[in-house]
Amino acid sequence: MSVSGLNRIEKKAAFSLASVFGVRMLGLFMILPVFAIYGEELTGYSPIWLGLAIGAYGLTQALLQIPMGILSDKFGRKPVILAGLVIFLIGSVVAAMSETIYGVVLGRAIQGMGAIASAILALAADLSREEQRPKVMATIGMFIGLSFTFAMILGPIVADAFGLSGLFWFTGLLTILAMAMIQFMVPNSVNKAPRGDLVALPEQITRLIRHPQLSRLNWGVFILHMALTACFITLPKQFVASGLSLENHWQIYLPTLLGSFFLMVPFMIFAIKKQKEKPMFSAAITLLASALFLLWLLPSGFWSLVLSVVLFFTAFNYLEATMPSILSRIAPAGVKGSVMGIYSSSQFLGAFVGGIIGGYIASQYGEQTIFLVMAVVTVIWLLLSFGMQPLKKSKSFSFATNITCEEEAEKMAEQLINMPGVIEATFVHTEAVAYLKVDDKTVDLIAIKAMLQG
Numbered sequence: 001m002s003v004s005g006l007n008r009i010e011k012k013a014a015f016s017l018a019s020v021f022g023v024r025m026l027g028l029f030m031i032l033p034v035f036a037i038y039g040e041e042l043t044g045y046s047p048i049w050l051g052l053a054i055g056a057y058g059l060t061q062a063l064l065q066i067p068m069g070i071l072s073d074k075f076g077r078k079p080v081i082l083a084g085l086v087i088f089l090i091g092s093v094v095a096a097m098s099e100t101i102y103g104v105v106l107g108r109a110i111q112g113m114g115a116i117a118s119a120i121l122a123l124a125a126d127l128s129r130e131e132q133r134p135k136v137m138a139t140i141g142m143f144i145g146l147s148f149t150f151a152m153i154l155g156p157i158v159a160d161a162f163g164l165s166g167l168f169w170f171t172g173l174l175t176i177l178a179m180a181m182i183q184f185m186v187p188n189s190v191n192k193a194p195r196g197d198l199v200a201l202p203e204q205i206t207r208l209i210r211h212p213q214l215s216r217l218n219w220g221v222f223i224l225h226m227a228l229t230a231c232f233i234t235l236p237k238q239f240v241a242s243g244l245s246l247e248n249h250w251q252i253y254l255p256t257l258l259g260s261f262f263l264m265v266p267f268m269i270f271a272i273k274k275q276k277e278k279p280m281f282s283a284a285i286t287l288l289a290s291a292l293f294l295l296w297l298l299p300s301g302f303w304s305l306v307l308s309v310v311l312f313f314t315a316f317n318y319l320e321a322t323m324p325s326i327l328s329r330i331a332p333a334g335v336k337g338s339v340m341g342i343y344s345s346s347q348f349l350g351a352f353v354g355g356i357i358g359g360y361i362a363s364q365y366g367e368q369t370i371f372l373v374m375a376v377v378t379v380i381w382l383l384l385s386f387g388m389q390p391l392k393k394s395k396s397f398s399f400a401t402n403i404t405c406e407e408e409a410e411k412m413a414e415q416l417i418n419m420p421g422v423i424e425a426t427f428v429h430t431e432a433v434a435y436l437k438v439d440d441k442t443v444d445l446i447a448i449k450a451m452l453q454g
Contacts, residue, residue, distance in 0.1 A: 006132050009187050013127035014139040016185040017120055020081075020178045022143035024088065027171035028057055028111065029151030032229075033253065034159040034167065036236040037246055041164070043100040047233065047362035053104045055229045055355020057091075057112030061348035066341040069118030070202065077123035081116045081182055088114030089175040096168035107168065117344055122337070127187055141324065145317070149261075152253035160247035204338040213330050216384050217323055218343055220285075222350035223381045224319055227292065227374040229354030231312075234367035238295075242302040256306060260313035267318060278390055281322065285382045288315035292375035299368050328396070332424065332437075336396065397445070399434045401452045403427060416448065 006014060031054065039050045072080040088111050095107025121137070128136045159167050208214060239249055271280035291311035298304035324343070331339040361370050403409050409427035416425040416436065421443025426435040434452055438445075 010128045010132055013187055014136040016181055017124050018140040018143035020181050021120055021140050022147040023174045023178045025144055026147040026151050027174050029148050030155040032232045033152050033155040033236055036233055038164040045101050048359035049101045051233055051355035051359020055352040056105045056108040058348040058352030060109050060112030061115045062345040064115040065118055065345045068115045072119035072122055077119050080119045084114035084116035085175055085179045089172055092168050092172040096165045149257045153250040156246050156249040204335045208338055216388055217327050218346040220381055222346045223377055225347050225350035226354035229351045230358030230370050230374055233358040234370055256310045259310050260317055263314045264318045282385045284315045284318040285385055289375050289378040292371050296371035397436050399452045401432050401434045404432055
């Protein structure tokens with residue numbers, strides 16, 4: 001990914017914060033490809049407890065994502081991130097030392113309490129200029145995607161060599177590495193981003209949850225991660241049943257994930273160039289549902305499994321990569337932090353619910369039924385997606401202003417909204433900040449800046 005235009009501090013912040021985020025997500029994801037098999041060795045094993053162990057981190061992440069962001073706004077980004085990593089480390093140790101499934105569930109829940117995503121994104125915003133911020137965020141997003149790929153490959157290898165407890169000890173070592181990076185590699189904040197940009201504002205949450213377009217994306221990411229977590233309750237067993245031993249599962253995950261990535265990219269380029277993002281979005285959901293129906297219909301054949309998994313991850317990666325971009329364009333100006341907080345909470349809550357529902361279905365109706373139920377839920381998401389409005393090309397900017405009273409702010413917002421290229425204008429006069437959503441091809445940013453600071 002090109003990082004041209006970033007200054008030295010921005011490059012350092014982008015790669016160090018992306019590495020911390022990636023290392024932490026690697027630790028969370030590595031359990032997915034192995035726990036369905038190794039979890040059976042734990043005392044108290046049952047399909048429902050297996051699902052809880054896989055998804056437990058999602059509940060605590062969902063509950064604490066927004067509060068941790070708010071705490072980082074009050075007490076500083078680095079202290080909150082380090083505290084979150086310490087909590088994550090404690091959870092890893094608890095899970096590593098447990099010989100029962102209940103202890104692993106507790107450890108995974110504690111891991112989730114180290115909910116530092118919003119604080120990391122806020123620090124990334126603090127350390128980057130407005131015009132360079134998308135590149136920094138894209139770098140972090142890329143590392144999250146890579147961490148998932150590496151987790152699918154490393155999980156079976158580490159578990160085969162050191163067992164399930166070794167997997168959690170390895171996660172603990174990665175967490176210590178992440179703490180050292182935060183302390184010694186990540187620059188100290190030199191630029192305070194406007195508060196609404198990346199930190200959730202409590203007073204905005206209820207209104208944004210009810211937003212008809214945003215809610216479609218929040219339900220979407222909930223269903224996407226619910227399906228992912230639920231499927232991994234049985235998918236590793238399917239590969240073993242087809243004749244592939246667990247330590248060799250990386251030989252499947254590596255080519256299928258790489259293959260899905262190369263299949264996904266042309267569709268993304270086509271959607272953006274031809275302005276077909278909405279139909280391609282619905283097509284990706286259709287592909288996801290089709291892959292799940294295939295997994296339900298063709299359970300035993302090795303090559304049918306491979307085909308289904310390639311289709312699943314092509315759709316999954318496309319949706320995972322495009323939804324945050326769509327979200328940022330739909331989000332009202334000045335509340336991006338709140339919008340992302342709700343979205344992240346929906347994502348993690350989906351992982352938790354997927355674990356519970358997957359475990360319940362497996363215990364009551366058989367593991368194969370998981371794929372059918374997830375396919376049906378994905379079809380419901382497809383129907384919801386038809387109500388999405390066409391996307392307008394826009395960029396968001398924030399400007400410091402000299403306006404500090406509500407009456408002046410309303411007058412200036414009215415003037416701005418009538419200027420060419422201005423789609424939306426929001427003033428937070430208590431913080432002397434203006435948030436604008438604009439069409440950057442037609443807007444005159446120099447004139448706007450002069451007007452706001454004149």
